[in-house]
Amino acid sequence: MLRFSILFIVLLLGLFTVEVLQPVQANVILPFTAGIAKISVFLIELFDGGVISFGKVIQDVDSGFAVSIEPGCNGVEALIILFAAIFAFPAPLKSKLVGFAIGFVAIQALNLVRIISLFYLGQWNMTWFEWFHLYLWQALIILDALVVWLIWLRTLPPRSSDDDGSPPQAAPATS
Template structure:
């Protein structure tokens, strides 16, 4: 357990350190955040043609209300936490990479719902927006990370059991 915790903290520190580098921000994080805004606007236009995106901003064409997707709200940090947990857990790299890929998609889907809901909450009530933004969605995204990690660990355990059974142990 101590080994896992130390590896987790080390990997997390490295991932966050790399993520904060200006070249990484410019090449990956900022384009990802802009893509998230465009994806959110795309999904929202299925039922609301009043939404546009530019850069990392979602905006209502009629009211001018907008939200800016900032660092910490783009799902990158949550994905890094999941990656650190998966990397630190003892298992093969094939299942680690699969877990990271599936987990990152799950986090980003939840984050897309987060961005869309916050856009509409902000138009309805800034108090509701602030509560959901600062508390509710922060907890839900971290819960998503935890659930994905626990499901992945369960898959790792099942795979190990199947391998042991195949070997007749």
């Protein structure tokens, strides 16, 4: 447990530090966020036309209302937490990769629901928009990462007794 805790904290600190670096923001985070905006517009247009995106902004053409997907709203922080939790835990690499891939999809799917709901809430009532944006959705996205990690833990194969770092046990003597 100590090894997990230390590695988890080191991965969190390292990944959050890398995320805020200007080259990473410009070349990874902003294009990723613009992609989320495009996917959000694609999904909105399945039911409601007149929505465009430019960069990280989603705008209703008729009303002019727009939301900008800012850092903290693109799901990257939840992905970092999930990555650190999965890769700090002693498990086979294949399990870690599969778990993170599924978690990535789960977090981003919920984040798309979040962005689209906030887009409509903001057009309807800014008080509700602020409450959902600052409190409810923030907690739900992090909770999503936690639930994915817990489900992933349950899918892991049982660990053998020598996986915990203790010396192997001698076989009982037979006569």
